Amino acid sequence: MAEVTYLEGIRQALFEEMERDPNVFCLGEDIGAYGGAFKVTEGLQQRFGEQRVIDTPISEIAIVGAAAGAAHMGLRPVCEMQFIDFISCAYDMLTNYVATARYRAMLPCPMVVRGPSGGYVRGGPFHSQNPEAAFLHTPGLKIVYPSTVADAKGLMKSAIRDDDCVLFFEHKYLYRRIKEELPAGDHVVPIGKARLAREGRDLSIITYAATVWKAIDAAEQLEREDGLSVEVLDLRTLLPMDDAAILATVRKTNRVLIVHEDTRTGGIAGEITSRINEQAFEWLDAPVLRVTAADVPLPYAPSLEDFVLPQAADIVRAARQLARY
Amino acid sequence: MAEVTYLEGIRQALFEEMERDPNVFCLGEDIGAYGGAFKVTEGLQQRFGEQRVIDTPISEIAIVGAAAGAAHMGLRPVCEMQFIDFISCAYDMLTNYVATARYRAMLPCPMVVRGPSGGYVRGGPFHSQNPEAAFLHTPGLKIVYPSTVADAKGLMKSAIRDDDCVLFFEHKYLYRRIKEELPAGDHVVPIGKARLAREGRDLSIITYAATVWKAIDAAEQLEREDGLSVEVLDLRTLLPMDDAAILATVRKTNRVLIVHEDTRTGGIAGEITSRINEQAFEWLDAPVLRVTAADVPLPYAPSLEDFVLPQAADIVRAARQLARY
Amino acid sequence: MPAKRTPARDSGGVGQASASSQTAVPRITPGNGVTAGSHDGADGSTALSREQRLELYYYMRLTRSLEERLVNLYRQTKVVGGLFRSLGQEADAVGSAYALDRRKGDILSPLIRNLGSMLVQGARPGEILRQYMAKGDSPTRGRELNIHYGDLVRGFVGQISHLGDMVPVMAGVTLSFKMRGEDRVGLVYVGDGATSTGAFHEGLNFAAVQRCPLVVVVENNGYAYSTPVERQTAARSFVVKAVGYGVAGERADGNDVVATYEATKRAVDRARAGGGVTLVELVTYRRKGHAEHDNQSYVPPGEIERWERENDPLDRYSRVLLERDGVAATELAAIDARVQGEIDVATDEASASPMPEGRDALIGVYADPAVAEGLWFRSGVDAAVTTHERPASWGTHDG
Amino acid sequence: MPAKRTPARDSGGVGQASASSQTAVPRITPGNGVTAGSHDGADGSTALSREQRLELYYYMRLTRSLEERLVNLYRQTKVVGGLFRSLGQEADAVGSAYALDRRKGDILSPLIRNLGSMLVQGARPGEILRQYMAKGDSPTRGRELNIHYGDLVRGFVGQISHLGDMVPVMAGVTLSFKMRGEDRVGLVYVGDGATSTGAFHEGLNFAAVQRCPLVVVVENNGYAYSTPVERQTAARSFVVKAVGYGVAGERADGNDVVATYEATKRAVDRARAGGGVTLVELVTYRRKGHAEHDNQSYVPPGEIERWERENDPLDRYSRVLLERDGVAATELAAIDARVQGEIDVATDEASASPMPEGRDALIGVYADPAVAEGLWFRSGVDAAVTTHERPASWGTHDG
Numbered sequence A, B: 001m002a003e004v005t006y007l008e009g010i011r012q013a014l015f016e017e018m019e020r021d022p023n024v025f026c027l028g029e030d031i032g033a034y035g036g037a038f039k040v041t042e043g044l045q046q047r048f049g050e051q052r053v054i055d056t057p058i059s060e061i062a063i064v065g066a067a068a069g070a071a072h073m074g075l076r077p078v079c080e081m082q083f084i085d086f087i088s089c090a091y092d093m094l095t096n097y098v099a100t101a102r103y104r105a106m107l108p109c110p111m112v113v114r115g116p117s118g119g120y121v122r123g124g125p126f127h128s129q130n131p132e133a134a135f136l137h138t139p140g141l142k143i144v145y146p147s148t149v150a151d152a153k154g155l156m157k158s159a160i161r162d163d164d165c166v167l168f169f170e171h172k173y174l175y176r177r178i179k180e181e182l183p184a185g186d187h188v189v190p191i192g193k194a195r196l197a198r199e200g201r202d203l204s205i206i207t208y209a210a211t212v213w214k215a216i217d218a219a220e221q222l223e224r225e226d227g228l229s230v231e232v233l234d235l236r237t238l239l240p241m242d243d244a245a246i247l248a249t250v251r252k253t254n255r256v257l258i259v260h261e262d263t264r265t266g267g268i269a270g271e272i273t274s275r276i277n278e279q280a281f282e283w284l285d286a287p288v289l290r291v292t293a294a295d296v297p298l299p300y301a302p303s304l305e306d307f308v309l310p311q312a313a314d315i316v317r318a319a320r321q322l323a324r325y
Numbered sequence C, D: 001m002p003a004k005r006t007p008a009r010d011s012g013g014v015g016q017a018s019a020s021s022q023t024a025v026p027r028i029t030p031g032n033g034v035t036a037g038s039h040d041g042a043d044g045s046t047a048l049s050r051e052q053r054l055e056l057y058y059y060m061r062l063t064r065s066l067e068e069r070l071v072n073l074y075r076q077t078k079v080v081g082g083l084f085r086s087l088g089q090e091a092d093a094v095g096s097a098y099a100l101d102r103r104k105g106d107i108l109s110p111l112i113r114n115l116g117s118m119l120v121q122g123a124r125p126g127e128i129l130r131q132y133m134a135k136g137d138s139p140t141r142g143r144e145l146n147i148h149y150g151d152l153v154r155g156f157v158g159q160i161s162h163l164g165d166m167v168p169v170m171a172g173v174t175l176s177f178k179m180r181g182e183d184r185v186g187l188v189y190v191g192d193g194a195t196s197t198g199a200f201h202e203g204l205n206f207a208a209v210q211r212c213p214l215v216v217v218v219e220n221n222g223y224a225y226s227t228p229v230e231r232q233t234a235a236r237s238f239v240v241k242a243v244g245y246g247v248a249g250e251r252a253d254g255n256d257v258v259a260t261y262e263a264t265k266r267a268v269d270r271a272r273a274g275g276g277v278t279l280v281e282l283v284t285y286r287r288k289g290h291a292e293h294d295n296q297s298y299v300p301p302g303e304i305e306r307w308e309r310e311n312d313p314l315d316r317y318s319r320v321l322l323e324r325d326g327v328a329a330t331e332l333a334a335i336d337a338r339v340q341g342e343i344d345v346a347t348d349e350a351s352a353s354p355m356p357e358g359r360d361a362l363i364g365v366y367a368d369p370a371v372a373e374g375l376w377f378r379s380g381v382d383a384a385v386t387t388h389e390r391p392a393s394w395g396t397h398d399g
Ligand SMILES: Cc1ncc(C[n+]2csc(CCOP(=O)(O)OP(=O)(O)O)c2C)c(N)n1
Pocket: B029, B058, B059, B060, B082, B083, B086, B089, C111, C113, C161, C162, C163, C190, C191, C192, C193, C194, C195, C197, C219, C221, C223, C224, C225, C286, C290
């Protein structure tokens, strides 16, 4: 089988799920004839028609709200945010209406909100955001952020089949930069399970999305230059978090570095650190450390963006400190 | 001097700052003739007129956005959210426009967004929220959440004088339940400094807002029944966080319990735990634990609300476990 | 039924609106222009049968009496949270909902003052009382307050507090009708105040472009909490907003149950026929405060009393039934008695209902896992913390 | 200047709008109704002096030539991010901004296609080039992209990407003018697409109720990215939305710089005179894709070419100047040459500018502390981690 990109993996999942289930439909800005700003939905409207691939007005509140209403009626909407940065406009609708629907009103709300996320692409402060921390705090939502082609496809299929609302963040830096051969057939990856991206003994890096690749680069360098055996755990699903996988790696290496591209304060690393503290404190031989973006809006200039975002060299450096601790 | 309520402390601060600085003005829903849903702005419009105490349409985006525009021009707007739950509607405006203004455009944005927050009042899922975790993650914002009358007044005065945007959360359970004599004169409490609410040697409880009082109740019970000496640190400002005060209490007692009323996953406790890990790991004799709300939308029925929210008994129980560790 | 159109759909009328578009909405007074131009059944042209007209009376009476019962329970502190009245607005709620066809599966989304609309769609008094009393067997099991609940089978969707949010949601509900070619219509209520929200705008615009079978009813009751309409919008009415969305508009006297019914029915018929969205403005008046605790100090003196005296929807409708439709006073009295009986039974049942169990709060956030992560600090972690060895798991999340 | 009013403010006109409010906006074609009814200076009644008319030409030419230079730089990969063109919209941007009075302190908020508006307000070509090239001495020091920057002294506020957000912000800017009794006016641009956002609605409604001295210009260029106007709104034009907000409306041919100027000037004068908000619709056409990478496959064949051939704003305006205003071709050529010279100088300077230093990214999130918390893992924590004692502070945050 031919190798396909991360973007193509997502596109295949949308195609296959729309073929499989007539209740699945897509809505968003410019996703129809144009195929979306990044062409993730290219060809969908030709195949499934304007009724099932809907170009909407520029209205994130309405896109998410209408998806919720349609989901109540048994449809399975997949919303595109043109850039995930614009999900902030639908923050109320997602956190107050969608996330609580089942709990407060026994209303099912099976829907996906997806969009290009993340930096390293010179997108500036409003086209590079990582919105996971804004939603980790909302019971009722699920959050997925894949790092591989297989996961992008397999998790998208799970997200569409899930009976609750799944926020599906796609890393735009990975869209066309990684390629994989995909397993044949109905390739589904379960939500809620982390993936051991690299096995190791001396130290664990817990991460997700684009920084998985930075972590792997760093791990290889550490192996080469320091003889360190570094494990890399790719969370894949951020909510619900895979405590079992986190604890397993902590118990194995006793040293944990959390890496995320998102800003530091209030980022997801805090939650992971708390869970490790509560459930595996005695297994720690060193403090849980984090490598993250600096606490600033992400600037546009390459020199600034590179400085603000975590790089493989930062991971190497922090890992060395941790190993020496 | 007579004792005044928490609510009255805030009202005094608004009055005094509006007297002091003609650039200060208030805007929000029903804050004028009616004096606000909780009467925090009662009498303000009579005193300062309709131009400086503006009743707005039901438009949280516009309230916050207009405040930002006015702030650029040198005014100092104080926005009321009728209930802080509605701040979610202005999430985009706050996190993308307001928080980044200085950084990306060198635009000053001195403004306050305030409103009644928190539970324990049978308000149900949409009139009881604690929104701090949603904003902790946004560089450019400051977050204040006082627990005493003196702090409510003194921090509001600082917030209005601050040159950046301050989110000022008022706990509605405390509005009329606590009373204090206030220091005379221009009582100002600096943003960014925690307050030692109770000294202790054996164990530290780090908390803020209404749960400060639950923590103090618990501490007294623990002293009485277990002879434990419990320190209570009231953060007061959540962003920027007072690392020095947090580290000081960790180094003193070596055992930390973080208590917040907000839900658990993605709550502020995670960030505090990370900071302690990074900066005082060796000082810990036990894992950092948290007592928080359960991960559900806050239900309405008293039995349900009481079960979901952290109570003094929960703190006592967790503290005993921690002390025994 | 006459094809009579309200000024909103009449180009001359809206032209006038435009000419005076810089003028604020006139203060509503009982019997102002709107009332004058409305139906009182005077022309006898309504297509409603005698039974239907009595049914309208029944629902209006049920709404009022049920709220009066709630006031009693509130004073006895049996209502847990706030109490919201629709006194004086019963006609608008009942008449508009009555225009839907429940057998066809029409769905509405009510607001806090649409108790009457929900009763028309099949909500039961006992449910309402249980909700207000936060009972464990209430429709939301004590999770949500007052009339915040729904039932898709009967045809209503539970609101959330955030105003305007139900407009996009109902755009989606009716989009599903359109996508599936179903013969169903949706109706969503918004207050005069809620028209200022971004959600209202985005939802209405979305539905208009998609030509969803949706009726958007603006209940103009003069106030949003304490804020009068002229501080909410600079437009002279709400129905003129229809033009900006390219949708049809209707305006009716919301205190005239038949006029309300007819205007909404035209909108519903239009939606069902594929004509897309209609914005219906119903002009009424909120005689009570925003909630029971509101003392209405901001209302000009005499205003409430005038509406009560001259424009009470139940009084007006009773007169129409008695004086024109040949209904006997004893018939109305019988309905009143039936309503009281139903409410008494409902009150007894609701009072006897149990409060929910605290632990039930953890169930049902997700379909899977069905149970929310618990509160570890209320469960047995003691064993773990007494040992300083590396425990298999320190603390558990199983609540 | 004639007190001529566009259909929007004329009750008959909007009446018509209402009657056909269910009809979608007709596809824009060059020379359709709008153009026909507009000024071309033909009646000679404009109050603009000869110098001013030439200045308009200068700004339009500067806009176009500067963007052409940016295209070159983009192809040389010297532009870091995307490139956004206003080709064909120069008249709308320049003419509307020209209606403001910079000496009075008027302020505008531009969009991505309002390079021309910013130049009128005093933005300098070198700044624009530095911004696009992410230079360290650009107005935002490399932090924000393209023309996202502002200067309150010169009179423009930097936009953010989130569409619609600048409307509430400009409502606040102009609220401050009103509160302080200043003789200033604000102007905010929104695209046809951005009118669908909640922020647009809330901001416009807020400004309308407060009677802020604000002009809201809807630049209807036929598309929002790939989405044509008829999928954005069901209304037949954007100016009809004025009615629903109770504000004045103006509609003009956005490819006619003088007509654009005049319509906006009426709105500005109204705002300055205390008449509150005007919604101005300028009808134009986006000849390039949303950004340079967009291949415009969604545009009907021939549409772009027709606009280019028949309705290029610079061509049209050149003809007016040459054929009616008695301007000599050499005068225009001299302006063109001056523009080229300015752009050449600016290009040299901008190219020579340094890129920003990475560490500068940490400065200026707050007024106090002025420096953001740093990246501890890039600083000297090594000492701390080599000891297993309790260190005074493990790791530091001082970057
Ligand atoms: C987004 C949002 N902002 C503020 C509120 C607080 N609030 C609740 S009801 C209300 C007034 C509503 O007025 P209106 O829409 O006219 O409805 P009415 O009560 O008159 O039926 C307000 C401001 C809210 N629920 N939602």
